[in-house]
Amino acid sequence: MTFARYSERIEGLQYLAGKMELSGSRVRRYLMQELFCTSQKVLESNFDIIQKALELLKDNKYANGIMQLRHLFTQVHDIRGTLDALRENRVLDEVELFEIKYFAALCRDFITLCDSLGFDHENLQSLQRAFDLLDPVGSGTVSFYMHDAYSQALSEARKHANATDPEKEPDKWNDARDRITEEELLVRQRLSSELSLMQSVLRDNFDRIAHLEIWFAKAALAKRYGMVRPRIVMDSGPCVLQAEGMINPVIADILKPLNRVFQPVSISLGSGPCLLTGANMSGKTVVLKTLALIQVLAQFSFFVPANNASVTLVKDVFLVIGDKQDQYRGLSSFAAEMLELDRIMAKIREGAKVLVLADEPARTTNPSEGAAILCALVEFLDHYQTTSLISTHYGDLGRSCRKLRVSGFDSKQVKGRLDPLMMNEHMNYSLIEEKGDSVPMEALHIAHLLGVDESFIRSAQTYVKKTEK
Amino acid sequence: MPFVDQIIHYGSLSVVGLGKNTGKTECLRYVMRRLFEMQKVVAVTSIGVDGERTDQVTHTAKPEIFLDRGMYFTTAASYYLDKRFGAEICHVGEHTTVLGKMVTARALERGKMILAGPSDTVSLQEWVRMTPKRFPVDVCLVDGAISRLSPASPVVTASMVLATGAAYSPHMKTLVERTRYIYDTICLPGAPEELVKKLENITNGVRAITPQGDVTEPIAGQALLPEQVRQVLEKCGNKLYVPGVVSNLLIKALGEKKDVYNTQLYVRDFTRIFSEPRVFHTFLRKGGRIFQLFTTNLLAVCVNPVSPEGVRLNSEELIQKIQQAIEVPVYDIKRMEQ
Numbered sequence: 001m002t003f004a005r006y007s008e009r010i011e012g013l014q015y016l017a018g019k020m021e022l023s024g025s026r027v028r029r030y031l032m033q034e035l036f037c038t039s040q041k042v043l044e045s046n047f048d049i050i051q052k053a054l055e056l057l058k059d060n061k062y063a064n065g066i067m068q069l070r071h072l073f074t075q076v077h078d079i080r081g082t083l084d085a086l087r088e089n090r091v092l093d094e095v096e097l098f099e100i101k102y103f104a105a106l107c108r109d110f111i112t113l114c115d116s117l118g119f120d121h122e123n124l125q126s127l128q129r130a131f132d133l134l135d136p137v138g139s140g141t142v143s144f145y146m147h148d149a150y151s152q153a154l155s156e157a158r159k160h161a162n163a164t165d166p167e168k169e170p171d172k173w174n175d176a177r178d179r180i181t182e183e184e185l186l187v188r189q190r191l192s193s194e195l196s197l198m199q200s201v202l203r204d205n206f207d208r209i210a211h212l213e214i215w216f217a218k219a220a221l222a223k224r225y226g227m228v229r230p231r232i233v234m235d236s237g238p239c240v241l242q243a244e245g246m247i248n249p250v251i252a253d254i255l256k257p258l259n260r261v262f263q264p265v266s267i268s269l270g271s272g273p274c275l276l277t278g279a280n281m282s283g284k285t286v287v288l289k290t291l292a293l294i295q296v297l298a299q300f301s302f303f304v305p306a307n308n309a310s311v312t313l314v315k316d317v318f319l320v321i322g323d324k325q326d327q328y329r330g331l332s333s334f335a336a337e338m339l340e341l342d343r344i345m346a347k348i349r350e351g352a353k354v355l356v357l358a359d360e361p362a363r364t365t366n367p368s369e370g371a372a373i374l375c376a377l378v379e380f381l382d383h384y385q386t387t388s389l390i391s392t393h394y395g396d397l398g399r400s401c402r403k404l405r406v407s408g409f410d411s412k413q414v415k416g417r418l419d420p421l422m423m424n425e426h427m428n429y430s431l432i433e434e435k436g437d438s439v440p441m442e443a444l445h446i447a448h449l450l451g452v453d454e455s456f457i458r459s460a461q462t463y464v465k466k467t468e469k
Numbered sequence: 470m471p472f473v474d475q476i477i478h479y480g481s482l483s484v485v486g487l488g489k490n491t492g493k494t495e496c497l498r499y500v501m502r503r504l505f506e507m508q509k510v511v512a513v514t515s516i517g518v519d520g521e522r523t524d525q526v527t528h529t530a531k532p533e534i535f536l537d538r539g540m541y542f543t544t545a546a547s548y549y550l551d552k553r554f555g556a557e558i559c560h561v562g563e564h565t566t567v568l569g570k571m572v573t574a575r576a577l578e579r580g581k582m583i584l585a586g587p588s589d590t591v592s593l594q595e596w597v598r599m600t601p602k603r604f605p606v607d608v609c610l611v612d613g614a615i616s617r618l619s620p621a622s623p624v625v626t627a628s629m630v631l632a633t634g635a636a637y638s639p640h641m642k643t644l645v646e647r648t649r650y651i652y653d654t655i656c657l658p659g660a661p662e663e664l665v666k667k668l669e670n671i672t673n674g675v676r677a678i679t680p681q682g683d684v685t686e687p688i689a690g691q692a693l694l695p696e697q698v699r700q701v702l703e704k705c706g707n708k709l710y711v712p713g714v715v716s717n718l719l720i721k722a723l724g725e726k727k728d729v730y731n732t733q734l735y736v737r738d739f740t741r742i743f744s745e746p747r748v749f750h751t752f753l754r755k756g757g758r759i760f761q762l763f764t765t766n767l768l769a770v771c772v773n774p775v776s777p778e779g780v781r782l783n784s785e786e787l788i789q790k791i792q793q794a795i796e797v798p799v800y801d802i803k804r805m806e807q
Binding site for chain 1: 546549550553555556557558559561563569573577578589802
């Protein structure tokens with residue numbers, strides 16, 4: 001599946017793509033068409049390339065060269081139309097011939113610059129032959145002219161036309177001009193057929209330059225967010241997906257102008273399901289989204305936003321947030337969620353190795369059936385040993401399963417009414433192993449701190465006591 | 470003619486015609502020839518084809534421009550490829566238009582060419598800025614148009630020459646009045662620099678400017694319909710900024726305000742003002758003030774006393790009358806050439 005498809009499914013991916021320094025929609029299209037990679041060998045070699053690019057970006061010695069490289073990227077024009085014309089053996093017009101010459105000169109600059117940077121990936125092939133073909137007198141400039149040197153007949157036709165005065169002998173002059181046009185066409189035909197032999201090299205270079213730019217953009221992104229190279233591990237070990245000190249770049253960027261920082265979270269998942277509990281507003285959903293982002297980034301050959309990360313390669317990543325309600329198709333949020341889970345389970349039954357991250361599944365129906373659905377889901381994931389993290393507020397499921405809990409809320413520090421935006425000042429987002437069956441009962445407490453009407457909360461509290469009895 | 474020296478000083482010029490057949494092309498040709506004689510390298514383009522491609526009245530094609538050897542010119546690829554003289558392509562733009570990519574080339578022989586350059590203000594600005602950087606060019610020339618159809622404003626160049634003539638109005642009195650009016654709009658003062666910085670990137674929504682100099686959120690989308698103008702007047706206070714078209718209705722309503730003498734109107738440039746000369750002058754006479762964010766230096770006015778319908782005004786009298794009304798030199802290019 002392509003990057004474009006995943007960026008619709010995994011929150012944050014689109015955002016990061018937008019933060020990449022790419023020179024235009026031409027290159028962005030290449031990024032969007034990158035494929036979800038399941039080959040360790042390919043990924044490792046891709047990570048090597050980013051690592052090399054990142055070293056160059058971090059080394060001040062190369063700052064000048066990197067600046068030149070970025071400038072060169074902006075100079076590349078979209079010449080796909082011209083390349084298509086070559087492939088189809090059409091005769092190029094002067095503008096298209098200029099574009100080829102200009103592109104050949106750019107490739108020369110890229111080759112020289114990459115050599116001086118010591119960057120030896122996405123190596124371009126020299127297009128000197130194409131350049132020389134379009135520079136018959138060896139002037140070395142990028143401008144293009146149908147030079148007399150191309151053909152004796154053309155040169156003579158021009159001499160003939162120049163000897164005629166267009167004002168005095170317009171007919172004769174027009175004939176002479178037509179002759180020139182004919183001769184120029186012959187030259188263009190010859191040039192086009194010679195260039196069409198180099199068509200594959202031209203196209204290959206054109207693609208490679210776009211890839212080159214994407215490698216450097218990925219490295220720049222890694223530098224900007226302090227991302228690291230993920231380790232790819234075999235799934236036999238105890239940890240299948242692990243991230244130490246992971247951050248969510250989207251939220252980190254929102255917090256930055258408010259002078260606050262994202263509290264890094266560490267997590268380690270094995271095979272089989274794991275439940276995630278925690279008070280409201282404790283960041284469970286963010287953990288799920290960030291994990292999904294890390295897994296997907298890694299398999300699209302990106303570095304990941306954590307201090308340290310290991311991933312196992314999977315066939316697909318599912319992030320079930322439960323907001324797929326689609327009234328136009330007559331689907332309630334519950335129905336949409338059930339259908340989505342059903343699709344995922346069908347995939348797993350087929351034997352596909354996937355990562356499932358589900359946010360409070362079955363929360364939109366009655367608690368007793370909801371808990372039952374959750375139990376069945378956990379049983380299913382356990383049976384197929386599918387690595388998964390499922391957040392929930394349901395306690396006491398009557399089924400043993402690994403559980404993590406968000407440390408939670410330090411309410412002692414809160415004075416007066418709580419501003420939802422200041423929540424993270426009082427929240428400890430780190431995850432701890434939970435042995436018991438209980439879930440945090442802080443909903444009313446938090447509602448109280450948020451300033452919800454006192455009498456309403458007191459009324460709710462009496463109902464809690466009644467149910468407990 | 471002295472204004473050619475000034476063009477070299479400013480580095481860029483647009484030639485703007487008040488209407489069809491007012492002698493804009495003659496004027497441009499004249500300037501190009503003079504610069505060529507002075508051995509200056511020029512680059513020339515025309516505000517895109519959307520502005521004016523064929524004469525709507527006579528259905529004649531847009532005139533071709535004569536190019537001398539060594540001149541740079543920018544036009545759309547489809548026109549370029551029809552050329553009947555030798556030229557070398559020096560640059561091809563990234564964007565594709567209906568007429569193909571923008572080609573900048575250098576003439577290797579004398580020849581003529583239909584020019585259809587950038588058709589929006591931003592690309593035109595880019596052209597004026599980048600062309601002297603890319604190529605050894607002394608002066609950038611823009612064949613401009615004041616036209617409601619053209620989205621590109623000729624104010625991107627540092628100087629301007631205005632072409633007017635019998636084709637614009639066959640009555641000498643009306644012609645002088647209208648020319649005077651356009652002259653007055655061109656000469657409107659520039660806004661203070663700090664305000665220009667605040668306003669130049671705001672391109673939508675009519676806004677008020679508070680006494681502290683802050684720019685408000687839009688108080689209306691536009692100020693064209695009576696309803697919109699009423700809304701603007703209610704909320705605008707004494708200073709307002711209209712990024713789009715400044716309608717006759719708005720200026721009239723502002724002129725009828727009690728405290729018109731305190732009113733300041735900010736517009737992007739003179740091409741955005743669409744008002745009747747009388748309404749415009751009444752507003753200013755009552756003490757209202759209009760400032761433009763972008764100004765240009767008007768160097769001269771060129772007149773063409775002949776219209777295609779056969780009207781022939783007295784050249785000397787026309788020059789004299791217009792000269793009395795405005796403060797830049799007035800020329801009849803055709804007569805001067807003779």
